[in-house]
Amino acid sequence: MTTLQAVLALCSGGLVGFVLGLVGGGGSILAVPLLVYVVGVADTHVAIGTSAIAVAGAAAANLFGHARAKTVKWPCALVFAASGIVGAAVGAQLGKMVDGHRLLLLFGVLMVVVGLTMLRPRKSGGNPDVELTRASMPKLLPLLVGIGFAVGALSGFFGIGGGFLIVPGLIGATAMPLINAIGSSLVSVTAFGLTTAASYAVSGLVNWPLATLFVGGGALGGFAGIKLAHRLAGHKHALTFIFAGVVIAVGIYVIVRSLWF
Numbered sequence: 001m002t003t004l005q006a007v008l009a010l011c012s013g014g015l016v017g018f019v020l021g022l023v024g025g026g027g028s029i030l031a032v033p034l035l036v037y038v039v040g041v042a043d044t045h046v047a048i049g050t051s052a053i054a055v056a057g058a059a060a061a062n063l064f065g066h067a068r069a070k071t072v073k074w075p076c077a078l079v080f081a082a083s084g085i086v087g088a089a090v091g092a093q094l095g096k097m098v099d100g101h102r103l104l105l106l107f108g109v110l111m112v113v114v115g116l117t118m119l120r121p122r123k124s125g126g127n128p129d130v131e132l133t134r135a136s137m138p139k140l141l142p143l144l145v146g147i148g149f150a151v152g153a154l155s156g157f158f159g160i161g162g163g164f165l166i167v168p169g170l171i172g173a174t175a176m177p178l179i180n181a182i183g184s185s186l187v188s189v190t191a192f193g194l195t196t197a198a199s200y201a202v203s204g205l206v207n208w209p210l211a212t213l214f215v216g217g218g219a220l221g222g223f224a225g226i227k228l229a230h231r232l233a234g235h236k237h238a239l240t241f242i243f244a245g246v247v248i249a250v251g252i253y254v255i256v257r258s259l260w261f
Contacts, residue, residue, distance in 0.1 A: 013217025049200025084152025091156025111251025113154025
């Protein structure tokens with residue numbers, strides 16, 4: 001690893017952390033393109049394995065804050081995460097079997113879909129009293145397990161945290177409020193990231209020095225992003241729209257580069 005790569009990894013991690021802190025999610029989907037096109041990681045699979053470490057680290061840090069604020073619905077979150085871990089392991093294995101060039105193309109398509117999804121306004125309502133109990137289990141458990149597995153599989157396949165999929169998945173399965181879905185989703189993001197990272201690490205597809213720099217940069221960027229988010233709280237929707245536009249633009253770039261270069 002060159003000095004330039006180290007600096008670019010630190011800055012790229014800072015950008016991902018900054019975006020996560022600023023708009024509350026979605027920044028991790030930029031990690032793989034940054035590692036490939038900015039840091040210069042030649043192997044797409046190594047970029048995915050390395051980014052998974054960064055995703056898990058950032059999510060764990062944010063989970064601590066949400067747990068202190070009591071916004072995590074732990075029983076629902078743990079069941080969703082447990083199912084997703086199985087899905088992430090399956091998805092990671094499938095992802096390693098796909099040609100790196102084709103994987104980047106699919107990743108670009110996913111980024112465009114994610115960006116368009118982020119443009120849809122989120123509803124902040126829901127049932128704040130929803131809990132996974134013996135009485136609610138027959139209704140909630142199948143949804144939590146099924147959606148958790150599917151989201152985990154996508155997360156493992158592309159090496160992303162999947163927060164943009166987990167949040168609507170939790171709301172769809174339980175009708176919990178948005179704030180609880182965001183807090184609860186971080187349990188899954190952490191678990192999925194660690195599962196994907198472990199799978200890639202066993203195959204020798206993690207660049208640990210770059211991962212360390214990326215996580216360090218992400219922690220610093222996340223702190224700055226959260227600070228700015230408090231100052232710009234009244235413009236959160238505008239920021240989300242801007243970020244969605246960036247995700248779509250980067251996704252199109254990845255698609256074009258994968259098809260013609």
